[in-house]
Amino acid sequence: MSGPPGGARRPGQGRVLAALALAQFICSFAGSNMNVMINDISEDLDTTVQGVQVAITLFLLVMAALMIPGGKLTNRHGRKRCFLAGLVVYAVGALLCAAAPGLGVLILGNSILEGIGTALLIPPVYILTTLLYPDVTSRARAFGLIMALGGIGAAAGPLIGGLITEGIGWRAAFVFQALVIAVIVLLSRHLEDPLPPDPNSAFDTGGAVLSAVGLVLVVMGILAADNDVGLMIALIAAGILVLLWFLRRARAMERAGEEPLLSLGLFRNRTSNLGLITQNIQWLLLMGSSFTVAAYLQTVRDYNAIETGVIFTAATLGLLLSSLSAERLAKRRPQRTLVVTGFAVTIAGVVVLIVLAGAYGGGWPFVPGLLLIGLGLGLMLTPSVNVVQSSFPESQQGEISGLSRSVSNLGSSFGTAIAGTILVSGLTEGAYAAAMITLAALGLIGLAAAARLPRTPAPGGTPGGAAAVPTAP
Secondary structure (H helix, E strand, O other), rough: OOOHHHOOOOHHHHHHHHHHHEEEEEEEEHHHHHHHHHHHHHHHHHOOHHHHHHHHHHHHHHHHHHHHHHHHHHHHHHHHHHHHHHHHHHHHHHHHHHOOOOOOHHHHHHHHHHHHHHHHHHHHHHHHHHHHHHHHHHHHHHHHHHHHHHHHHHHHHHHHHHHHHHHHHHHHHHHHHHHHHHHHHHHHHOOOOOOOOOOOOOOOOOHHHHHHHHHHHHHHHHHHHHHHHHHHHHHHHHHHHHHHHHHHHHHHHHHOOOOOOOOOOHOHHHHHHEEEHHHHHHHHHHHHHHHHHHHHHHHHHOOOOOHHHHHHHHHHHHHHHOOOOOOOOHHHOOOOHHHHHHHHHHHHHHHHHHHHHHOOOOOOOOOHHHHHHHHHHHHHHHHHHHHHHOOHHHEEEEEEEHHHHHHHHHHHHHHHHHHHHHHHHOOOHHHHHHHHHHHHHHHHHHHHHOOOOOOOOOOOHHHHHHOOOOOOO
16 A cells, blocks of 8 residues: 555544544553552452452453454454444443443453453554554654553553542543543544455464463463462463464464464564564553552552552653654654663663652652653653564554554553562562562563664664664555
8 A cells, every 4th residue: 555645644634543542542541540440449349459450450461362363353354344343342341341330240341341342443553554654754653642642541541540530430430431432433434444354364263262362371370370379380381382382373374375363474573573572561561560559559558549640640741751752753763772762761760669669658759760661661662663563564564463462462461460469469568669670670671672673774864764674565
């Protein structure tokens, strides 16, 4: 597909971009806004902090497990149709949560239906953005807005959720999500699918089941760590075996000339592989620190939902400042530099959180660290996505978009599961420090991967050197 000459704007393209960005916002918001409702939900539904953690983690896990199948379905049914179907399923789940009488219904609405809806609607967001903005500069601007709203949704989720919870009630936060979905549907009236659907496109149902089961087993194993180490080992081992079965099956299908759920050829691109690692750990850091700090403030320091949300405005401000600068920064600095710097700043923020929270009381010691985390994450979210998406031609955008979003949401699941499991095992100062130290250590892995990204041409040739990777034809 080729865009308008010189990347000219199509009629209604502004509304379309607003719809895509809002979709990313509400899905990211859903992943973090429950963090400030932990006490309210657990008391109202007669459950525990761990019960709420399971609901949050399962939501993120369902997204991760179904994102690759969701990306493949866009080829068969069309990007717009999948996008709208995902919005409808998501809205039904949100309204079900608003009326939930117990934890089981909350998990059905939030973890299952909202997770499925997100897996259907998010891959089209990234595929459509890549197709509608074919040149690197306009694509960086579009991804900058989408990732900014995604990051802000995750960071501002605690504040918005806190305001709604304290002012009306936690159930109203899910009604708010349904209302935003209605706005997105209205904005999507101008959305046109750049490519026709292919009803004959192959869909690997067996691969979809294997990949989902494998990921679920691994994350459930992490969640079981604080109760039964033996069960944790068994679940994780079983999950790894299922995922290996999935990969072996995909390789056999490719050799037989069939189309598996995920082409193993996607993993032959070194630049994309490194970019996927950075994406995974970025969202692990964001969601892990968000859950840990929010749970700690409410259960250890007895902050209410709105007080917790106000403290998180520091992270929101940092994300807003750096994410909205994505286009300008892409013109001046290589993407590798932005990702490396982002990880360094984020890790520094985690360290500051540990040191100041341990030395001082009150809420202000959390502000500097959260601000740094927001700045660091906002700095690298967009270039990491652009590196991955721009590494593949148009024909593979469905697959790589699903893989990219799956890897990112799997990072969110890991962050909440790992840090949350450490925290809820003790809910003490020591457990908080241990969870944050674990996040910082994992951040170092992301930094190492970012440092190995290829050095791109200095600014002056192409924006941020982004053209060093192949773009859609």
